[in-house]
Amino acid sequence: MKSFLKVIQLHKNESALIKKAIKQNREAQHVLYEMHVPKMLSVCRYYIKDIQHAEDVMLNGFFKVFSNLKNFRNEGSFEGWIRRIMVRESISFLRQQKKVEFPVEDMLIHDNYTNNIDTNIEVAQIQEFIDALPEGYKIVFVMYAIEGYKHYEIAEMLNISEGTSKSQLFKARKMLQEKIKRINKTTSYGTT
DSSP: OHHHHHHHHHHHHHHHHHHHHHTTOHHHHHHHHHHHHHHHHHHHHHHOSSHHHHHHHHHHHHHHHHHSGGGOOSSSOHHHHHHHHHHHHHHHHHHHTTOOOOOOOOSOOOTTOOOOOOOOOOHHHHHHHHHHSOHHHHHHHIIIIISOOOHHHHHHHHTOOHHHHHHHHHHHHHHHHHHHHHHHHHHHHHHO
16 A cells, blocks of 8 residues: 555656646756656667767757646656657657668568567667667667557658558567577577
8 A cells, every 4th residue: 555655646746846847947847857867768779879869869858848848638647758759859860860761561571470589688788689770670679569659650650651660570570589599599509
């Protein structure tokens, strides 16, 4: 029961902070920023390899958050609302850098693709693998596998077809699977 009360208290505090921040209360804005900055930097970093660019995008995202705070309608979580802004800012940055391409795909896509690889790979290594993906693959993979967007949402946000979204995800997973298999082979040969 105590943890439930903490959640309610945190929500009330966040709601009060949002109301103050809408009225340009700098202290409330700072507290909201500090509450969400670690997670939002991670979101931007998923999409943008260079940490300095990811930080710049995150700061631009927070500028938009506070500029549009009056538009937050308490439909869903505040964190989710901020996260969507960060995702859009990251994609916009990559488009400006002309690093996003979604080639027309003519291969069949397997919707029931599963990844059954056992691995002991470190998180940092997995992030490196994701960073090494072609930008289009990486964006769709992160949006689908990490952010939880559906293909129709990805298609709408990126102005691509659902089929292209599925194809990009399939190819990203295949590339990641191949890299993980190589690492596992190398690791298993090293232990024998």
